[in-house]
Amino acid sequence: MGQARSQAEPVRDDSLLEGTIWTPLGSASFPAEQPLRQGHPPRTEALPERTATRTSRRCLAAALEAEKQWARAALGAIGDAVLTIDLRGTVTYMNRVAETLTGWSQREAIGAPLSRVFPLVDGKTHRTVITPGRRAIEENRTAGFALDCVLVRQDGSKLAIEDSAAPIHDREGRVTGAVIVFHDATRSQVTLERMAYLAQHDPLTGLPNRALLTERLSRALGLAQRHRHLVALLYLDLDAFKPINDAFGHAVGDSLLQAVASRVQECMRVIDTVCRQGGDEFVILLAEIRRPEDATRVAAKLLAVLGRPYCIHGHQLLVTLSIGISLYPDDADDADALMHNADTAMYHAKRNGRNGHHCFTAEMNTRPLQRRRTEPGLHHTLQPSQLVLDF
Structure with a gap:
């Protein structure tokens, strides 16, 4: 008995216990006629501890496996590419985005050296770059x-990328590898350009918005002061747009605004700016003109071009517009006053019968106007049938 016990004590590998069922032993396990030798009590108390240890390790292993599966699912769902390596620089994991960007499948990449799966070069010199994972x-x-x-992707094509790498540590804080996170840099640039565009342009018509107009107007006034030429603002408002929008719906109204914007742009020079001010209002900046007549000539051209019928969603529509004109430095010496005066002149054009243009005069500020978004009686008297032309 003593010899058997001394031979079993050095065994510490719990893997030997797999599949064994341990039962605590009581005194009834030994025949009464064979008493235990004094000084050698049965070691029954260690068996429950070993069972508990085995159970604890199994729970820990299950928890670690669950955590690993969770991490893989999370890394597979994110939008960035993720790739991990060990200390030797061997690829140990890559998610689907990394597969797409590198051109390597996970099965091909895992176990391969990072230098093959993830070769990096300088975009200008084309020289090999040390991977951030190694650093x-x-x-x-x-x-x-x-x-x-x-x-350099698997097929030899090249892709600009950006991001970073970080070391991976074990529980004792020792470095065991690195994780590399990267994404397509061209997409980032496209996104930034798109955001910058939306910040300065109207989403419906694609025209510059008020913010971009203010910036360009300020620049135009500075150049006009330096070179001693004129700047004109034309404030446009579509007559009877609201009844069209109400009668045919917003889809027709939006398409009409887009068609108007397109026609206005066709009438302008490259140096001019067409802005959608909001709703059915547009502002045109004529950056460099020699005479006031240049602005009125543009206004007359707009009235003729925009007055032609529009075919919108099967409807033939006619619209007119009222235009107010303000000049720098004749009518105002700053951007805000120039905009206000053009707006005021536009409302005088509406009051004088619409479908025309009116230049600002100082007397207009002495006769206050009640600004109305819809002309009196127009909404009630204008019927949809009056807006459809049959040719």
Whole structure:
């Protein structure tokens, strides 16, 4: 008995216990006629501890596996590419986005050297670049990509990428590898350009919005002062747009505004700016003109071009517009006053019968106007049938 016990004590590998069912032993397990030798009590108390240890380790292993599966699912769902390597620079994991950007499948990449799966070159010199994953391991810190970093994909094509790498640590804080997170830099640039565009343009018509108009108007006034030429603002408002919008719906109204915007742009020079001020109002900046007659000539052209019928969603529509004109430096010496005066002149054009243009005069500010978005009686007397032309 003593010899057997001394031989079993050195066994510490719990894997040997797999599949064994341990039952605590009581005194009834030994025949009464064979008493235990004194000094060698049965070691029954260790068996429940071993069972508990095995159960605890199994629970820990299950928890770790669940955590691993959760991490894989999370990394597979994010929009960035993720790739991990061990200390030798061997790929140990890559998500679907990484597969798409590198051109390597996960099955091909795992176990391959990072230099094959993820070769980087300088976008200008085309020289090989040290991967940030290797730097993250060697320096034990987050490492960013070099500027103009280009990934050479499996098929030989090149893709500009950006992002960074970070070291991976074990429970004791030792570096065991690195994770590389990257994305398509061209998409980032496109997104930034799109955001900048939307910040300065009307989403419906694509025309510059008030913010961009204000910027260009300020620049035009500075140049006009320096070179001693005129700047004109034309404030346009569509007559009877609201009844069209109410009668045929917003889809027709939006399409009409887009058609109007297109025609206005066709009438302008490259240096001019056409802005959608809001609703059915537009503002035109004529950056460089020599005489006041140049502005009135543009206004007359707009009345003729925009007065032609529109075919919108099967409807033939006619619209007219009222235009107010304000000049720098004759009518105002700053952007706000110039805009206000053009707006005031436009409302005088509406009051005088619509479908025309009116230049600002100082007397207009002495006769206050009640601004109305819909002309009196127009909404009630104008029927949809009056807006449809049969040819």
